[in-house]
Amino acid sequence: MPASLVAPRTGQPLGGRLRRALLLVPCGLSMLMGLDSALALLNLSAPLGGERFTGAHGMLMVIGFVGALVGLERSVAIRRWWACVAPVCMALGALLSLVGPLPMRVGKAVMVAGCIAMCVDCVVLWNRNREPLVAVQIGGGVSALCSAIVWFGGAAVPGFISFLISFLVLTVIAERLGPSRIGQLAWTPGRRRLHEDSLVVLAALALLSGPLTMMRPSVALPVYGLVLIALSVQSASGDVARRGIKAAGSNRFMPVMILTGYGWLVVTGLLLLRPALSGLRYDATLHAVLLGFTMSMVAAHAPTILPALLGVQMRFVAGFWGVGLVLHATLAVRVAADLAGSEFWRQVGGLGNIASLLGLVAVAIWSSVTQDAAATEQAPRPGSGGPPVVTVPRADA
Ligand code: HEM
Structure with a gap:
């Protein structure tokens, strides 16, 4: 590849960087629209407004912004073009739900498609690596899909907050499981296994709480609160x-x-x-x-x-x-x-x-x-010899 098409200092093709930067655009727009609607929800004046904006704030932020960001990170690990479908549809679905002439259900349907694609990504990762970490990720993906489906079906966000919360909590806790193994080198394999299995059980309980909190919120939400506390303590302990x-x-x-x-x-x-x-x-x-x-x-x-x-x-x-x-x-x-x-x-x-x-x-x-x-200041002049181009480690390295 000609040197001019290689990004300075990273050694990665400029096309690849540009493509990923473009994929970040809908995710960034979802964040901006979510912040705009947050102003309106705070009863402050917002640059863009309307019922659709305030009604979509939660899904814009959880699925369109953070969910799409997670999906993009995962697409780097999967290294296949189709892994970009999940983040793009999640963010685009959230944005389309705001666009006036289109029925809101179009955006909601695209979001469901994005969440299905995210679950497929999780299954691909599971087939590559049957680890507790991926099992917890699957719990997060399924929670995202359930929330998108019930939103598509017309439910209001307060009815399914435990699905939304579980999506982000399980996804983040799964991400922490990998690096934490370095800190558990002194642990016996049995202790580590017990720690990881307990997180999988808690993740399953969090997922199960979803339908229960929809049916009997006053009883199920306090139990869900205890599950979240246990997840936090257990994850932090390792x-x-x-x-x-x-x-x-x-x-x-x-x-x-x-x-x-x-x-x-x-x-x-x-x-x-x-x-x-x-x-x-x-x-x-x-x-x-x-x-x-x-x-x-x-x-x-x-x-x-x-x-x-x-x-x-x-x-x-x-x-x-x-x-x-x-x-x-x-x-x-x-x-x-x-x-x-x-x-x-x-x-x-x-x-x-x-x-x-x-x-x-x-x-x-x-x-x-x-x-x-x-x-650039430290970079050697052409022909002067010097350190090799620095390559940024990949997420899955
Ligand atoms: C950055 C500043 C933010 C502000 C100022 C803000 C503001 C608000 C306000 C005022 C509400 C209405 C609460 C009520 O009903 O009394 C709300 C709801 C909500 N927010 Fe935020 N928010 C912010 C960030 C976020 C983020 C980062 C997320 C998710 C990652 C998020 C997710 C939600 C959800 C799920 C709801 C419930 C929506 C509903 O019931 O329809 N928010 N937010």
Whole structure:
């Protein structure tokens, strides 16, 4: 391949980087539309509005944004073009559900297709590697599919929140199982097996809670809350992040964000012991897990996910700490305001949450651009010899 078609410093074809960057566009748009609708839900003025926007906020964020991001990461691991169908349909389905002239069901149907494709990806991974980690991933995929199907069938989000929560919680916990094995080297095989099997059993219970919480929410949601607490404690107990918490400087960022995320999952479980399916307590319960747990995990892994996805290099910048601080501090303000019944402070916290997500994108771009600039400065002149081109490790390496 001609050298000019190879991305500097990464050794990956520019076409491949460009294609992946384009695939990120619908996912990024879903996030922006989700944030726009969040403004309206906070009773603040939003650039774009309407009933369809507010009604789709939850699915835009969970399936169209985070779900599509997970699907893209998985497509890198599967290394087949068809693995991109899941993330593209998940994000496009969410976006199409907003487009006026089209019936909302068209977008919902595309989203169902995306979730089916995600389950197929999970089965492909299972056939390659029959590990507890993949079994937990399958639980996440099936939860996403169930939520998309019941949304297509006309159910409102409060009716199936446990499916939405299980999708993201199981997916993230499965992702943590892989790296955590490094920290479990001192464990006997029996102890590790017990740890992983217990996570599979808890994942199955979380999945089972889905239909039960739809039928008898007042009884099933508190039990589901206990399952989430158990999942958090069990996953954290074997997570390599516990060792990294004492690391110095930037190495500490990831463990701090991961362990804080587990903390928010426990808060969610506790809030579910007295469940609410509308109002401020509902807001607190949902965002403790969807922002506190999920987005903390996304921020923790951003310096590794984006290089694997886009084939770009990133360097750790202090801005990541700033984003993490704003995310957790403003979420704490929001949850406290929800529980105290203060609409004003909920709006303040909510605006801070939006700023933290936009800040994460800005910091990620900044860290990649400044890494490229630093790399170009250090790059040897042609013919001068020098270090080989750096290749970013793939997600499945
Ligand atoms: C970044 C800032 C965010 C803000 C300001 C925000 C704001 C809101 C508000 C005000 C509500 C209405 C709650 C109520 O009924 O009282 C809501 C609902 C919801 N949000 Fe968010 N949200 C944000 C991020 C997220 C994220 C990242 C996710 C998922 C990954 C998410 C998922 C949901 C879901 C599933 C609902 C329930 C929707 C429904 O009942 O129809 N939100 N959000």
